[in-house]
Amino acid sequence: MEFIQANNYPIHFNEKAYEALNKHLKETKYSKIFIIVDTQTNEHCAPHFLPLLETDLTVEIIEFESGEINKNIDTCIEIWKVLTELGADRKSLVINLGGGVVTDLGGFVASTFKRGLDFIHIPTTLLSMVDASVGGKTGVDLGNLKNQIGVINVPLMVLIDTHYLETLPQNEMRSGLAEMLKHGLIYDRQYWEQFLDLTSLDFDTLDTLIYRSVEIKNEIVKQDPTEKNIRKALNFGHTLGHAIEGYFLDHEAKKTLLHGEAIAIGMILESYICLRKNLISEAEYIQIKKTIQTIYEDVDFETSDIDPILELLIHDKKNEYGLIQFALIDGIGKIIINQSVENNLILDAFKDYKS
Structure with a gap:
């Protein structure tokens, strides 16, 4: 290579x-x-x-x-x-x-x-x-x-x-796979579609997928090294994912989530937000949710978990002028940045995830 x-x-x-x-x-x-x-x-x-x-x-x-x-x-x-x-x-x-x-x-x-x-x-x-x-x-x-x-x-x-x-270990492999899924969702629909069926995945195929994933991230970062603009695209799934990861890390009663496990949840939640904002179709949302849930176990959220997770969003380093900023997909393979999302929509996303 x-x-x-x-x-x-x-x-x-x-x-x-x-x-x-x-x-x-x-x-x-x-x-x-x-x-x-x-x-x-x-x-x-x-x-x-x-x-x-x-x-x-x-x-x-x-x-x-x-x-x-x-x-x-x-x-x-x-x-x-x-x-x-x-x-x-x-x-x-x-x-x-x-x-x-x-x-x-x-x-x-x-x-x-x-x-x-x-x-x-x-x-x-x-x-x-x-x-x-x-x-x-x-x-x-x-x-x-x-x-x-x-x-x-x-x-x-x-x-x-x-x-x-x-x-x-397999859970660490799955953790890394979440970022590769993200690269497809935000940048390359054909790349995303390679993950719809992982039954034939071997190390040679994985080498090629890793190479393309690095290419995608590099192509984005080269345009915006200090994350003032398009590099924010890489935050898809991370606004809610980081808050979930931090919350589970800080609570002894909760099983600590690997980064990719939390980001996988974040991508489902934020894809639901995209659906509600008419940025993706219902078929696209179902495909995203089904694909991710096939790879990752569902995580149980109690009603009492949601407010503390939302509070952590306030401290997210991606926020500007006190506003929570999301990067959302505008159809699979495309992204829009600096999107504000109402709290009730985030709550609905958690309800849909639990359902």
Whole structure:
């Protein structure tokens, strides 16, 4: 697969990814290499990656506990301290080996330590391959508020190796699939239609689908790197999805949802809103809802859950001038941004989901 050129950095795939990395290491004079991992990727992914790294430099691994609950400023502080203790300087390189939590947090750590170190992303989950590692967003959560603290700062390169997916549980694969579904819904109807029947999906097909998903996100981000306009299209399903994810994360009685699981719910809810606003047909809505519900288990919402979820919408980072902003599909494959939605319509969407 040919590399994809993003804004100021390349995205390399499979074997060619390591060739590009090692070529860069030979051509650039770094002082040390720091690999940021979580407990899962240190166990399952580092053993594959380290033998492929060609360097005589000192390599240090910095590990933190896996899980969205650890994507916070306290974890950053601990990593900044370790970087300091291990003698990291402005000529050090950070490699983030992991899923979206690692790439988001590791990118933020590197972007802010000593006012910025070079960093490279090696996403190891389907979700991070098609979403988190592409586009330059870095950051951490503030309590149960998703991605409230962070900066947009691009890596030197992104290396996508689908070998890492062989260690991924099915629920993590489904989580990443949600973003791929979203890319089809907002940008490419033909791409969306490839997901209507997943019975014949194999790794070769998945490679091609991942490549197209990265292309779609990159095509959008290149037009609007700092999310002032069309990049907001990528927020479809995320306005309600992030609020649901944050609410379930903060309540011990609730089963924590993976990002993609929450976004899948968000896409159903926001598709219903599109239906009510006459942006999509009933047939399109039924197709979207049926396809997503075939892949993801339904989640039970109590009546008492809805108001706290709506309250979290107020803090969504996509809001402007105190108004909640939605990106909505205008027919499958097209998007409109900066849409306001009345609370009663959101409540109706939850009722329809529960039905």
